[in-house]
Amino acid sequence: MAITTAMCNSFKTELLGGVHDLDTHTIKIALIKASPSGTYNAATTNYSNVTDNSDEASGTNYSAGGQNLDSASISLSGTTAIVDFADEVFSTVTVSTDGCIIYNSSASNK
Secondary structure, eight states, X not given: OOBOOOOOHHHHHHHHTXXXXXXXXXXXXXXXXXXXXXXXSTTOOOTHHHHHTTOBOOOBTOOXXXXXXXXXXXXXXXXXXXXXXXXXXXXXXXXXXXXXXXXXXXXXXX
């Protein structure tokens, strides 16, 4: 199927509704396998879309659920709000992947 770089529509409304606190909740990044069966774009609603489709990457030294994104820094550049996390390193991981999904593992609707 396809992976499109996008911010999920559900995330936008949940952010305004106070579901996500990017500098105190556990935010994770999970890898999506090469040639996934699902489609991932702005309509994707949560991490379970990846697991329901069995589309999470797997391989040497990669753990299901991905890795935590650390050191969130929230700032403003002009009129644009920005969140920046420390660069994530997947050490000694061997997987075939086409993309990733960033999700809030602290939220009930991950």
